[in-house]
Amino acid sequence: MRIALGVEYDGREVAGWQTQPHGNTVQDMLERALAKIAGRPIATVAAGRTDAGVHALMQVVHFDCDVERPQTAWVRGVNSHLPPAVAVLWARPVDERFHARFSAFSRRYSYFLLNHPVRPAMGAGRVGWFHQPLDIDAMREAAGHLLGEHDFSSFRAAECQARSPLKNLQRLDIDAYDGVFRFDLEADAFLHHMVRNIVGALVYVGKGRLSAAAMADLLAQCDRTCAPPTFMPDGLYLTGVGYPAEFDLMTRADPGRLTLWR
Structure with missing residues (x-):
């Protein structure tokens, strides 16, 4: 059984x-x-x-x-x-x-990032943190360059064991409320550290270190050494897995549970 x-x-x-x-x-x-x-x-x-x-x-x-x-x-x-x-x-x-x-035909992750000058205490280990102001419009523009099927080698950890760097990123939404940025990503599969590396690059865009257009260039280079550092794991949550309807499984997290860290 x-x-x-x-x-x-x-x-x-x-x-x-x-x-x-x-x-x-x-x-x-x-x-x-x-x-x-x-x-x-x-x-x-x-x-x-x-x-x-x-x-x-x-x-x-x-x-x-x-x-x-x-x-x-x-x-x-x-x-x-x-x-x-x-x-x-x-x-x-x-x-x-x-x-x-x-x-599984998809995996879903959410990353929560506290954007505040002072590091969190109550949310330590449960939310990411960045102290400088972030431009959400620039980050959303940059995120658009990553959607679709691409070689994500620029966002792949050196120790990644995946057979292919080709992944189909179907969703990358960014929202902000009460000083918290939320990144929602869905793909057929993710490479090792792929989400954290994408968030790290988007933070560079948000703080003005990279332009939104530069995200397309990073992707095209297929070189991890050209991209910003891997972001901390603290705010990353696996929130669901997609399966064919024939298996009749409820595998998406209850939306209310996504704010448990608060």
Whole structure:
């Protein structure tokens, strides 16, 4: 039997998704908790890996298990064995054709950036921060150059293991309210550090270090060394994963949860 899970976690308390020898990752914690309920080892697959410090409001995971348990056991039972920073939101059986990673046709991220002269205390680790004023109109113009299918090598980490740098960025919206900038991105898939590198470049545009038109030039160079530094992970949230309707999964985070850091 194949089970799909929706998982939420606070990136401040874990060393990313992918299993590590020290065991302090979401995958390690979740597999230990699932094994307690299943009574045997469980291997999980996620829609995408997140780095240390990156949060998830809707990570999607699947696992195979040959023992039957009520859905409540895979949620409340598993949560009773997880630390406060990680929680299963829902569980449901799925067709064995479903694959958390390979069945997905899109991933959605949101980045929250506090634009204020003084660093945050209450939002530390849960929101990015930049102290100089930012020009939202210039950033929106620059963002437009990134939409569509491109080689995103200029925004790709050196250690990225993706087979191809070609990605289709379908959405890059920027809004601001009460001193907080919100970047909403959706693509078929993302390269390692791609969102943080894009946000870093947009901040350079917003503060006047780069022109909006320069974003197109950065993209065309396909050279990471030509682009601005990677931005901090603190304000980055995985907010949803797109799957074909046939799987009937609710995999978009509740909009109200996107302001939890506040």
